[in-house]
Amino acid sequence: MYRSAENEIVEEVENQVHPPTSITLKINGTETRLHVAPWTSLLDALREYLDLTGTKKGCDHGQCGACTVLVNGKRINSCLTLAVMKEGTDITTIEGLAQGEALHPLQKAFIEHDAFQCGYCTPGQICSAVGLMNEGKAKTRDDVRELMSGNICRCGAYTNIVDAIEEVMHTQPAPCHE
Amino acid sequence: MNSFSYSRARDVAAAVDEVALPERQAKFIAGGTNLLDLMKENVMHPRHLVDITHLELNTIEDTLEGGLRLGALVTNADTAYHEQVDTRYPLLSKAILAGASPQLRNMATNGGNLMQRTRCYYFYDTATPCNKREPGTGCSAIRGFNRIHAILGTSEHCIATHPSDMCVALAALEAKVHVRGPHGDRAIPFADFHRLPGDTPELDNNLQPDELITAIELPPQGFADHHSYLKLRDRTSYAFALVSVAAALELDGDTIREARLALGGVAHKPWRDPEAEALLIGKSATRESFQLAAEKILQGAKGFPYNEFKIELARRAIVRAFEQALTNEK
Structure with missing residues (x-):
């Protein structure tokens, strides 16, 4: 979302009525303090205030899954989450999955299995897959398909996405990221 | 989304006090999955949100009567996968897992599931008349x-449906909704919680604006041996029901001792008809018996130009769901 001069004026007026709240979030392992309005979604806080633009805004209504991040290890839609309500939580975004130059196994598998074309849904798909593995409920290919249904891929890379997840799931049954 | 002020409630009493001030036009927020969506669409515009996520309503506990008490703030995912729920009330687990997506189920709470609003396109579209959104403007869906x-x-004022899957199972299980208001606690039988549209379609349920859901109580009888939740929709995952059926049986050999039947996707509330269930008692668990119950519960069903098909779909889905309940398949 581009912040135009007009938006900034509106924001300034609203800030006088409802002063921003100061919150602390642990984002990708780093304690981060920021000032947000009550209506700032976690998605907008990540993208607009912290420049963590890996998390994508797709539908902004909880239907596409592009904004999926992990809060205390659980996958959620950051577009339907108010940042102020997540004070004190531990948030992992796509930027927090790799260890330095070493990609997360799911990131590697997505590349190896050609699990994307345009890539817009990919950060959400990968965070969702990390959440799926933490939950440990998916046993079969059909389970993976069902439990990844909250992530839409406009390019239709579903077959390869499921291949990538299945491979990591079967080589790394234990939770791979908390 | 409109601007609003925000506060975090310390305890249940404080939460009820905070939401009760009428000039605040306040709403409770927990999972936020439906409320924030509706606020982004400018369908709902509270001036204040009371965050209840820190209240201690997040446990699942046995009741003295032998049932289970589900805290209002337990997420739908944690409820569905809870060992006791899954073992004793698998109908409820299956219904929850038939709804929404894993991300949404990780956010959405049990109390919020009851409070979610219709997905009628016209309710969401502020450019069209809708009696539920703006009483007196007319119903765009009827025509x-x-x-x-x-x-x-x-009714002539509203033909919206309630979107929940979880609530269909809770209706079949005869759950109770525990609420706290400024004048204390009360328990609402599930059948009396949601409303029919009548001439007040703006009211989805009988919860008062200053009351908070604290828990959902499940009675001891969970129908774990013979149950089915059958959901029919335009795609096999992550879609609202066209018709869904919660069917449950208690059998003595081949004879039906007790039956429960609730429908989703067909009415403003989960639809039950005790007479349809009574028809099954003492009968053999056969297709013919299930057809009788289906005829009864659908008596008076009235289709509109684009949803006439739902009547026959529901009839067949009911029979299929009972047949599945016999063997607990899927």
């Missing part, structure tokens, strides 16, 4: 594209 709308209990 509009009404494929997803109700066939039972409609």
Whole structure:
């Protein structure tokens, strides 16, 4: 979302009525303090205030899954989450999955299995897959398909996405990221 | 989304006090999955949100009567996967897992699931009249594209459906909704929680604006041996029901001792008819018996130009769901 001069004026007026709240979030392992309005979604806080633009805004209504991040290890839609309500939580975004130059196994598998074309849904798909593995409920290919249904891929890379997840799931049954 | 002020409630009493000030036009927020969506669409515009996520309503506990008490703030995912729920009330687990997506189920709470609003397109579209959104403006669905709308209990003012899967199972299980208001606690039988539209379609349920859901109580009888939740929709995952059926049986050999039947996607509330269930008692668990119950519960069903198909779909789905309940398949 581009912040135009007009938006900034509106924001300034609203800030006088409802002063921003100061919150602390642990984002990708780093304690981060920021000032947000009550209506700032976690998605907008990540993208607009912290420049963590890996998390994508797709539908902004909880239907596409592009904004999926992990809060205390659980996958959620950051577009339907108010940042102020997540004070004190531990948030992992796509930027927090790799260890330095070493990609997360799911990131590697997505590349190896050609699990994307345009890539817009990919950060959400990968965070969702990390959440799926933490939950440990998916046993079969059909389970993976069902439990990844909250992530839409406009390019239709579903077959390869499921291949990538299945491979990591079967080589790394234990939770791979908390 | 409109601007609003925000506060975090310390305890249940404080939460009720905070939401009760009428000039605040306040709403409770927990999972936020439906409320924030509706606020982004400018369908709902509270001036204040009371965050209840820190209240201690997040446990699942046995009741003295031998049932289970589900805290209002336990997420739908944690409820569905809870060992006791899954073992003793698998109908409820299956219904929850048939709804929404894993991300949404990780956010959405049990209390919020009851409070979610219809997905009628016209309710969401602020450019069109809607009696639920703006009483007195008219119903766009009655003469509009009404494929997803109700066939039972409609009124000339509203033909919206309740979107929940979880609530269909809770209706079949005869759950109770525990609420706290400024004057204390009360328990609402599930059948009396949601409303039919009548001439006040703006009211989805009988919860007062200053009351907070604290828990959902499940009675001891969970129908773990013979149950089925059958959900029919336009795609096999992550879609609202066109018709869904919660069916449960208690059998003595081949004879039906007790039966429960609730429908989703067909009315403004989960639809039950005790007479349809009574018809099954003492009968053999056969297709013919299930057809009788289906005829009875659908008596008075009225289709609209685009959803007439739901009547036959529901009839067949009921029979299929009972047949599945016999063997607990899927």
